[in-house]
Amino acid sequence: MTITAPSSRLRGMRDLLPADMARFRTIERAFRDELLGWGYDEVRTPTIEALHLFTSAGTLSPQLLDRVYSFLDWDGWTGERVVLRPDSTIPMTRLYSEQYPAGAKLCYVQNIFRFAQGDQPRELWQCGAEVVGDTWPSGDVELIAAASGVLNRLGITGFEVQLSHTGIMRALLAHAGFAPDERADHYDRLLDGDREAMRALEERLPRSLPLHLLFDARGTGAGYLANLRAAFLGDIPEMSTPLDELETVTRALEQAGYTLELDAALARDFEYYTGPVFRFARGGVSLGAGGRYDTLVQDSAGMPVPACGFALYMERIGALLPAMDGEEQIALQIVAEYESDASLGAALAAAQRLRGNGLRAGLAAFASDNPSGRRLIVRGPDAVTPYELRDSDMGPSTPVSDLDELVRMIGGEA
Amino acid sequence: MIRLALPTGDLRTPVATLLSEAGLASEEYGAGSRALRLALPGREDVLMRVFREKDLPVQVALGNYDLGICSAVWVEELQSRYPYEDVTVLRPLPLGHGRLVAAVHPDTRARIGPLSDWSSVPGLRIVSEFPAIAERFARRLRLPRATVHGLWGGAEAYPPEDADIAILPARGDTSPQGLHTVATLMEMPALLIGNRRALAGHDLSALLGPLLTAGGEVAGTALRLPRAGSVAARPAPSREPVAERETVRLAIPDGHAQRHTWAALQQAGIVFDGYEEKRSDRRPATTIPGLEVKVIRPQDMPAQVALGAFDLAITGRDWLMDHLWAFPGSPVAEAVDLGRSRYGIVAAVSEDVPADTLAEAVTYWRETGRQSIRVASEYPNVADHFARTHHLGRYQVIPVNGASEAFVPDDSEILIEGTETGSSFRANRLKGIARVFESTNCVIRSTRPVQGQRADLLERLLTRLHEGALQPAG
Numbered sequence: 001m002t003i004t005a006p007s008s009r010l011r012g013m014r015d016l017l018p019a020d021m022a023r024f025r026t027i028e029r030a031f032r033d034e035l036l037g038w039g040y041d042e043v044r045t046p047t048i049e050a051l052h053l054f055t056s057a058g059t060l061s062p063q064l065l066d067r068v069y070s071f072l073d074w075d076g077w078t079g080e081r082v083v084l085r086p087d088s089t090i091p092m093t094r095l096y097s098e099q100y101p102a103g104a105k106l107c108y109v110q111n112i113f114r115f116a117q118g119d120q121p122r123e124l125w126q127c128g129a130e131v132v133g134d135t136w137p138s139g140d141v142e143l144i145a146a147a148s149g150v151l152n153r154l155g156i157t158g159f160e161v162q163l164s165h166t167g168i169m170r171a172l173l174a175h176a177g178f179a180p181d182e183r184a185d186h187y188d189r190l191l192d193g194d195r196e197a198m199r200a201l202e203e204r205l206p207r208s209l210p211l212h213l214l215f216d217a218r219g220t221g222a223g224y225l226a227n228l229r230a231a232f233l234g235d236i237p238e239m240s241t242p243l244d245e246l247e248t249v250t251r252a253l254e255q256a257g258y259t260l261e262l263d264a265a266l267a268r269d270f271e272y273y274t275g276p277v278f279r280f281a282r283g284g285v286s287l288g289a290g291g292r293y294d295t296l297v298q299d300s301a302g303m304p305v306p307a308c309g310f311a312l313y314m315e316r317i318g319a320l321l322p323a324m325d326g327e328e329q330i331a332l333q334i335v336a337e338y339e340s341d342a343s344l345g346a347a348l349a350a351a352q353r354l355r356g357n358g359l360r361a362g363l364a365a366f367a368s369d370n371p372s373g374r375r376l377i378v379r380g381p382d383a384v385t386p387y388e389l390r391d392s393d394m395g396p397s398t399p400v401s402d403l404d405e406l407v408r409m410i411g412g413e414a
Numbered sequence: 415m416i417r418l419a420l421p422t423g424d425l426r427t428p429v430a431t432l433l434s435e436a437g438l439a440s441e442e443y444g445a446g447s448r449a450l451r452l453a454l455p456g457r458e459d460v461l462m463r464v465f466r467e468k469d470l471p472v473q474v475a476l477g478n479y480d481l482g483i484c485s486a487v488w489v490e491e492l493q494s495r496y497p498y499e500d501v502t503v504l505r506p507l508p509l510g511h512g513r514l515v516a517a518v519h520p521d522t523r524a525r526i527g528p529l530s531d532w533s534s535v536p537g538l539r540i541v542s543e544f545p546a547i548a549e550r551f552a553r554r555l556r557l558p559r560a561t562v563h564g565l566w567g568g569a570e571a572y573p574p575e576d577a578d579i580a581i582l583p584a585r586g587d588t589s590p591q592g593l594h595t596v597a598t599l600m601e602m603p604a605l606l607i608g609n610r611r612a613l614a615g616h617d618l619s620a621l622l623g624p625l626l627t628a629g630g631e632v633a634g635t636a637l638r639l640p641r642a643g644s645v646a647a648r649p650a651p652s653r654e655p656v657a658e659r660e661t662v663r664l665a666i667p668d669g670h671a672q673r674h675t676w677a678a679l680q681q682a683g684i685v686f687d688g689y690e691e692k693r694s695d696r697r698p699a700t701t702i703p704g705l706e707v708k709v710i711r712p713q714d715m716p717a718q719v720a721l722g723a724f725d726l727a728i729t730g731r732d733w734l735m736d737h738l739w740a741f742p743g744s745p746v747a748e749a750v751d752l753g754r755s756r757y758g759i760v761a762a763v764s765e766d767v768p769a770d771t772l773a774e775a776v777t778y779w780r781e782t783g784r785q786s787i788r789v790a791s792e793y794p795n796v797a798d799h800f801a802r803t804h805h806l807g808r809y810q811v812i813p814v815n816g817a818s819e820a821f822v823p824d825d826s827e828i829l830i831e832g833t834e835t836g837s838s839f840r841a842n843r844l845k846g847i848a849r850v851f852e853s854t855n856c857v858i859r860s861t862r863p864v865q866g867q868r869a870d871l872l873e874r875l876l877t878r879l880h881e882g883a884l885q886p887a888g
Contacts, residue, residue: 075744077721077746079721
């Protein structure tokens with residue numbers, strides 16, 4: 001009988017078992033193949049960063065800042081707190097401004113940490129890409145194509161590419177007279193379907209504006225943008241630039257055969273995006289998101305550098321992949337029968353030889369209780385039968401005289 | 415059993431009056447009493463325990479106590495750091511007073527402008543006894559690269575030299591002494607609080623009923639954090655680099671340590687006008703040219719010396735060790751052992767634990783089903799280091815701010831505490847089981863290099879204090 005002890009694993013933390021790792025590596029492989037193919041270079045930023053990177057206006061939202069893991073490090077007597085990376089884009093912007101002032105195309109696979117209540121995950125894995133430099137609008141369309149490419153490589157079908165522009169809602173809320181620091185809060189409440197927030201907005205705007213066109217309708221192409229222009233530009237001319245930018249990206253993607261869904265109220269993280277934003281969703285679940293953030297990266301002189309990026313959520317994508325059993329090829333267990341120096345050394349030599357031939361083979365204890373696995377019994381070079389191959393404990397055994405014969409016997413199966 | 419946590423300190427007298435009104439009077443609680451565990455006559459099912467206000471909401475959140483009374487500001491401090499704790503506010507009480515304010519010195523105000531401009535001032539230094547509230551204040555205002563220094567007390571002494579903003583209590587409508595209030599963050603009535611799980615599952619009505627109705631109605635309170643404005647960038651406030659400072663800055667303590675410090679200074683032939691055996695000003699005057707003196711809490715001194723705010727400070731080795739075990743690379747070190755205020759820092763357990771060594775005690779706790787060993791201490795970093803290096807296995811450090819002898823055995827297994835003669839341990843049925851180190855008062859100094867006249871004065875002061883310490887105490 002097995003008694004299961006209560007787990008010491010912390011809440012919200014997860015062990016990745018072989019099947020999880022197989023999915024993880026599959027996503028990682030598809031991501032790297034796709035992004036390196038588009039000319040991105042892979043980097044990784046440190047797990048611990050300075051908290052102040054994430055606290056300036058226009059970086060993390062106040063809600064997210066209330067969920068970061070921050071603490072004083074062993075040299076934190078100065079009072080400067082550090083943080084377990086709660087986001088990847090902001091560390092990437094730090095990396096850019098320090099290493100690539102002229103701009104670059106980088107991608108990453110790394111984890112982020114955010115407190116979540118109950119058993120919700122507190123460590124999340126993301127694969128993402130960023131372009132920094134003068135890349136409007138080519139960077140935006142390339143990132144959407146690349147992220148779609150990753151999902152296609154993984155065989156994920158039926159996902160939607162949703163497109164929006166933060167400038168539309170920003171112009172609307174500014175026109176309604178909300179102060180800059182109120183806009184993000186109010187916007188979040190609108191996205192949450194808060195009726196009070198919607199009523200407050202309606203009261204501040206001319207009745208002639210068809211707000212349902214922004215909040216309830218979803219467009220499928222440039223036609224929808226033309227309708228928005230007709231409805232809103234008369235009252236809110238500030239919407240003109242966002243709509244133009246959105247149209248540029250929409251037309252390019254449509255021409256290349258992408259099907260899009262346009263949604264004026266889409267993006268969370270309102271504070272740091274400044275331009276077009278996009279999301280990949282399947283069955284209402286967001287698999288990844290990104291957008292343009294032209295004020296987040298600053299050069300050495302403190303001037304903003306245009307940038308754009310996305311992140312795909314590996315746990316959610318992993319859940320859509322077929323079940324995987326870890327490595328497909330089961331390792332051959334090599335057993336030194338008498339555990340003498342001679343048989344153990346011979347077993348090790350056999351393992352090295354097989355591994356050199358690209359096979360999975362490792363040492364196992366004589367009493368190893370995996371009777372279903374294929375085993376090689378090693379008795380040592382002086383024994384009458386130095387090696388014996390058994391398909392299982394009860395199955396027939398085949399004598400093997402030397403390693404060359406062994407490789408011939410099982411190497412063909414590799 | 416219903417467990418009620420009550421505050422010590424200023425709230426003790428008004429809370430005692432409220433308890434009388436609610437028919438819950440205990441003779442041992444009230445002005446002048448020092449009892450920490452209280453009986454309620456005729457009610458064996460009620461356990462009352464006295465805590466420092468700062469420790470009280472933590473104890474209710476942990477579930478060690480079902481109900482508690484303390485100032486709203488300590489509840490807010492806990493909830494600012496741990497928003498998901500199991501503590502809930504039941505009602506504001508018609509006692510306790512004051513406001514929590516953000517205040518600046520008039521000189522600082524002239525440099526950094528009004529609060530709406532602060533989001534563009536990099537590197538502001540905030541001091542507060544309420545660091546979690548101060549962190550939220552800084553985050554909400556989006557203060558770039560602000561640092562928050564948690565203090566044991568005396569925040570009003572820091573601006574303008576040693577902090578730009580202080581977040582501290584103010585009485586009535588007045589500003590804290592010498593400072594200008596820029597925002598009121600909350601009112602500070604006392605609150606009746608409860609543990610969410612206890613309220614959900616246990617019958618607390620015998621206490622809850624009377625406590626919910628005693629006293630009059632009073633308005634509730636909530637933290638009001640100002641929001642960031644959007645203005646053009648302002649330069650960082652100019653600050654004299656530590657290396658270019660011409661004066662030597664010395665910090666000396668108030669409170670219990672004052673008497674010993676005054677004696678050590680006397681012995682070294684150093685007298686400050688405004689710093690006596692029992693009375694002190696914040697900024698005592700000195701006739702020694704090039705020397706500046708300030709009175710702050712001894713607990714806060716190691717961090718302040720490390721930051722470069724002070725060159726020298728007179729504090730206890732206990733506070734230095736607590737700082738250095740948290741920050742091993744901190745540029746602060748002991749310079750002179752003044753040899754006074756001598757006590758052992760000792761790990762103590764209940765007399766009822768059948769063990770003579772720590773290892774035996776740990777075995778005993780494990781065998782009797784304790785999963786996690788609780789270590790209470792005023793020195794959380796000393797306690798953490800002790801628990802780690804003595805292989806306690808799974809443990810919890812419970813920071814304590816006073817009234818600590820009563821923590822064992824109900825609220826912790828181990829107490830790490832200073833003791834001179836062991837009499838307070840015996841009075842509370844505790845026994846020392848491991849000696850951690852010996853503490854005396856000492857001069858600590860910054861390990862940063864100092865040059866010129868300032869270095870000469872520093873060395874002269876250290877020599878005098880050293881020679882004074884060598885003389886027999888008179």
